[in-house]
Amino acid sequence: MSNPTAPSEERTATPVAVIGAGSFGTALAIQLARRGSRTRLWGRNAAEMNDADRVRHNPRYLPDCEFPMTLVATGDLDAALRDAEDIVIATPSHALRATVELLKPRLSAGRGVVIACKGFEPGSGKLSHEVVAEVLDASHPYAVLSGPTFANELGRGLPTAVIIASINDAFAKRVAHRLNGGGFRAYTGHDVIGVELGGAAKNVIAIAAGTSDGLGFGSNARSLLITRGLAEIRRLGEKMGAENETLMGLSGLGDLVLTCTDNQSRNRRMGLLLATGKSLAEATAEIQQVVEGVKAAPEVHRLAQRYRVAMPITEVACAVIDGRMTPREAFATLASRSVRAEAK
Numbered sequence: 001m002s003n004p005t006a007p008s009e010e011r012t013a014t015p016v017a018v019i020g021a022g023s024f025g026t027a028l029a030i031q032l033a034r035r036g037s038r039t040r041l042w043g044r045n046a047a048e049m050n051d052a053d054r055v056r057h058n059p060r061y062l063p064d065c066e067f068p069m070t071l072v073a074t075g076d077l078d079a080a081l082r083d084a085e086d087i088v089i090a091t092p093s094h095a096l097r098a099t100v101e102l103l104k105p106r107l108s109a110g111r112g113v114v115i116a117c118k119g120f121e122p123g124s125g126k127l128s129h130e131v132v133a134e135v136l137d138a139s140h141p142y143a144v145l146s147g148p149t150f151a152n153e154l155g156r157g158l159p160t161a162v163i164i165a166s167i168n169d170a171f172a173k174r175v176a177h178r179l180n181g182g183g184f185r186a187y188t189g190h191d192v193i194g195v196e197l198g199g200a201a202k203n204v205i206a207i208a209a210g211t212s213d214g215l216g217f218g219s220n221a222r223s224l225l226i227t228r229g230l231a232e233i234r235r236l237g238e239k240m241g242a243e244n245e246t247l248m249g250l251s252g253l254g255d256l257v258l259t260c261t262d263n264q265s266r267n268r269r270m271g272l273l274l275a276t277g278k279s280l281a282e283a284t285a286e287i288q289q290v291v292e293g294v295k296a297a298p299e300v301h302r303l304a305q306r307y308r309v310a311m312p313i314t315e316v317a318c319a320v321i322d323g324r325m326t327p328r329e330a331f332a333t334l335a336s337r338s339v340r341a342e343a344k
Helices: 009-013 023-034 046-055 077-081 093-106 128-135 151-155 169-179 192-214 218-240 250-261 266-275 280-287 292-306 312-321 327-335
Strands: 016-019 039-042 071-074 086-089 112-115 142-146 160-165 184-189
Touching: 016 023, 016 077, 023 039, 023 071, 023 086, 023 151, 023 169, 039 046, 039 077, 046 071, 077 093, 086 093, 086 169, 093 128, 093 292, 112 128, 112 169, 128 142, 128 192, 142 169, 142 192, 142 250, 160 169, 160 192, 160 250, 169 184, 192 218, 192 250, 192 266, 192 292, 192 312, 192 327, 218 250, 218 292, 218 312, 250 266, 266 280, 266 292, 292 312, 312 327
Parallel strands: 016 039, 016 086, 039 071, 086 112, 112 142, 160 184
Antiparallel strands: 142 160
């Protein structure tokens, strides 16, 4: 009898490259290799990558997650990309454009790009797929991958689900088949904007939720922030062309709940630290990794202004992040808002 979880020859025949060896990139590489793809994980620090390949885990980001046999870590970008059919980019959002420009001369026509960044381009506010489309030509199909995913749990093989959205249905399905199985569920969709917006904007709400918990405001307040934060994201999504079903799914509600309620979330931890009186710089130094919500907050706020959407939680979160309000002042501002219908 055949083993239903065994890698297929089709999966192992075409390599995949994961660009970005942080916690999420490493976890995705492990899952791809676990499901049978010959996977190459690339990071800028060649010494760290060589060490990771030797000890068979990523000591800096995911020390408890062992590499499958079909995963190779490397600091050689050309070696990582060689013969790779699909490229997964899992860098911080602020590094996406530079990463794609680095890849561009090395990618032959037709190679697919999977964007696993949860954020906006700083300054321009562009979604990740817009950045990729500007740099690469139309011969490269792209998809966005998002959902409620803590890297450590994904890397350890605990049950996880994501959505892979693309205007190219065949490409989305190809990527999903690479990842799906062994407790990992990969769904497909076509609402690229909704998936990206949900995955990025929820980080701002998570900072607010962490701040509320850090101030001791309790579970009622946390639930309020999640619910009304989702309403803000849905209002903005409607104006931007996202589908409501997407924002009520994995990359919207699912990721929002996860990020607001568990201390594995860097964004929630940022809020907790700001509530203690630490400065943004002090909190960032303590977390020691990129906190996407910090960079996303002003971009979401600018989008809200551009589309004339009320996003009061996002507005006060921005004010706390940039030091214009203390956390207590921010929540006093929210508490002073006038009576209105819940649907507005």
